[in-house]
Amino acid sequence: MDASPPRKRRSFFAYASAMLGLLSVFAVLCFHFPELLTSKEFRAVYSEDFARHLLLVGLIAAFILGTVSILRDRNKRIAAVGVGAATLAVLIGGTNVQFDSIGQTPYSLGLDWFVISLFFSALVFVPLEHYLGKRRVSPLRKGWRTDVAYFFMSHVLVQFILILVTASTSTIAGLAAFPALKAAIQSLPVWAQFLIAVFVADLAQALLHRAYHNIPWLWRFHAVHHSSREMDWLAGSRIHFVEIVLTRSAVLLPLLVLGFSAPAVNAYVILVGLQAVVAHANIGVRFGWLEYLLVLPRYHHWHHARQQDYIDVNYAIHLPLVDMLMGTFKLPRDQGEWPAEYGVMKLETVPEGIVAQHVMPFQGGRKFERYVD
Template sequence: MRHLYAPAFSFGFIGLALYLVGAGVSLLCLPALLPLAILLAFLAERLWPYRAGWNDGHGDGARDFIHALVNEALNALGIAAIPLLALWLPHFGLWPSDWPLALQLLAALLIADLGITLVHYASHRSALLWRLHAVHHSVTRMYGFNGLMKHPLHQMLEALGGTLPLLLLGIPVEVAALLAFAIAIQLLLQHSNVDMRIGALRHLFAWAPLHRLHHLKYGTAGDVNFALFFSFWDRLLGTALYLPDYVLAEDDLGIGDRPDYPLAYFDQLAEPFRRVEVVHPPAPLPVALRRAGVGVR
């Protein structure tokens, strides 16, 4: 099951969503499927945990639920606004509406993933963007639900980077809804605490064994594996990293020089706009990571 989990979860839920929408079922079936995916993700994390301690709450469960609720509501509003945006935004009518729905979704995933990945990459290079993105990196454990833990302003910036090209091309509402659902499924897999074994699929999909390394708390050691869906973007950016022999410790995650980062939801919303003097030294890179060839750039 550790080898089958990621492809079965991803292709199973996205494939089911494609089937239902293609069969003419209301788009409301997609938000109805998401709680089932979350429930199965939680169950798998308890059956096959990567780190057992990450299944224990850190006082973050209610906060992460609020983050997820707000950000998914923003996604839903964005999808609902597509017909209005189509009236306001110029579009070139280039969307391949005659393609099968699955190919349309694949095209949307490739385009959106590139835009989101570039915004994500920029968020580790720009001090201003990092202040917003740091909310997501403040997590000290990884489990499926905290993939949706983002500052809403950063969520909107990533969404803009991923969807503006699609809107200009004239993406249909049903494809946009499928895209939003696929992103939610991918975030569950990227941040999963399941001890999944993805083998050669790591060359294509940016699932948890790759993305966990992005959350390392040691200086800029985590400036790797930025892609949301497709890991080949990181090879093109020169930021790909895979450490099959390194098992993350339970305290490897977070922001090394901000162990005092606020935990409460509204404090996290306000944190990017506060003047903060960093007085904590960077967390030292563990010997095992230095031996694995990871260095602070």
Template sequence: MNNCLRFMIRWFSYPVIFGGTAGWMIWQLSEGLPYWPSTALIAVVGIILVAMLERLQPFRQSWLADHHDTLTDLLHLIVNLSVIQFTAAVLARLGDWVPDAARTFPTDLPLWCQLLIVAMVLDLSLYGMHRLSHYVPWLWHLHEPHHSAERLYWMNGERRHPLHAAIMAGPGLLVLFAMGTPSSLVATWFGILTVHLAFQHSNLDYSLGWMRNVISVAETHRWHHKREFEDAQVNFGEFLLLWDHLFRTFYAGTDKLGDAQVGLQERDSPTAYRAQLAAPFKRMSQARRTRNTPSARS
């Protein structure tokens, strides 16, 4: 591959693909077009483009190979994207029950400003719950499958226990629902975030330059997946790194992670999809039994 193409992929893949799909979704929103199924289809187009570029210009060549995870991650992707759309549909129905007098969401503002409010509320919710998930044991057990990946690539962004995904977004969604937020705004932001997460976890050698300190792209997020758990308590932001700067969890590593530097120190995490769904509850049960043993109580 020639240097010109490498340069273009490195510096323009995120602005063109993420910016293009986000702009497409926002245009659709402004035209009042239904978000289902077009928002999901636009997101799929963006994700596929990220997957294709990984093959052309990988960050780590070894991460292109299957690690007994492709089928599992595909199931995570399908289930979690479906959950996102289902959540938006439920929010639309529940939003109809909010009395007009109780609606406080500023729908008179420009559309871009409304979408920014939705993004900020959800992003803060995701940051807060993400950080808590690294400190509260039962939340960590639900979050653990996401960190068990032995490589980072385009599907890792949706490698989440569906229950944990709901918990992460829950506080923000409740706030937005209580404000009477139009469901189309929430669905559009989730679609935009889906494409971003594909980039954030991708095995693509791309860069945002100084913007890597503002937007949580792969350059900064890879440090959050570092195998040494004590070093991975950084860069929790899902989209913006504003909260990491504000709460002093931001880290800007300049070197590159090695092939085997992501994942968990414990190598006994299951790789099958159903096993990953069941594992958190088994670990919680084991922890509870350990606490209740006579030796633990003495």
């Protein structure tokens, strides 16, 4: 019997074109319906001119990358999606969509937050992982579509997540008032408040994180996050909606109770957003003694290791000191030693796909025929 023809390699240009084309369509929709599709909080971070120039760059890149891929006969259908989506974005207005002042609505989606965040995250981490990665893993590795769906969910639903987190913490924070302690903390310089906030928030997160691993019904939610079989910047997005709300509430509550100033809390929010991505990234740089001061990729990768003696260690996301105090610090001294495999110990307990994974925690720990692998 003749051997089957070798499978063509996926074209990065084609998939990049498809991503940029679809993001361009989303961006144009944001210009058409800014009240409904853009986040008020995030709109304050960028200007209208910046958004229009970024859209123009995305459109041009989608056309060029898609055309090159088609001419090279590489993933022509995927490339056609990119070129077609970019064409659609131009036809429905492109960078010329005009709008009046943005009104107020009871709710809005963070589609702008998704578009800009995905664009710049991919722009930074895809080449970074290509050149500095510990493992040779394609950005289009198995499961990437599921992780993009999680990335979409957590960014687009950012306002609803904030509403749920605020509702779950504001009442408790109001009851647990410590005026003298709040005054003492707020009298400190912002940099000192920031450092204390990082430690307090990380301790709260680590305690809940350990509970996720040791309480069966909580583990079923957290198992979704650990189901990624490859670790990269996108894998950290795979988090069950319930876990997002629980974790952010657990972190926000002590910060509200202790009364940290808004600048200190905002600085912490920026840090956690960056470090959560970096900790999961496929970056094999040797950081030396810094690995004992900050949670860096190798540290958190060992937490995700599919290895029995690492299933109850390295819960911190910022400071290894927190794990040292909890007695859960563990890291091979050899900086060249990394996990051989990632994922949950019982693969068959986590199904494939974002919808099935969101239903899974409510199914009593059953096993699935189509599971992560």
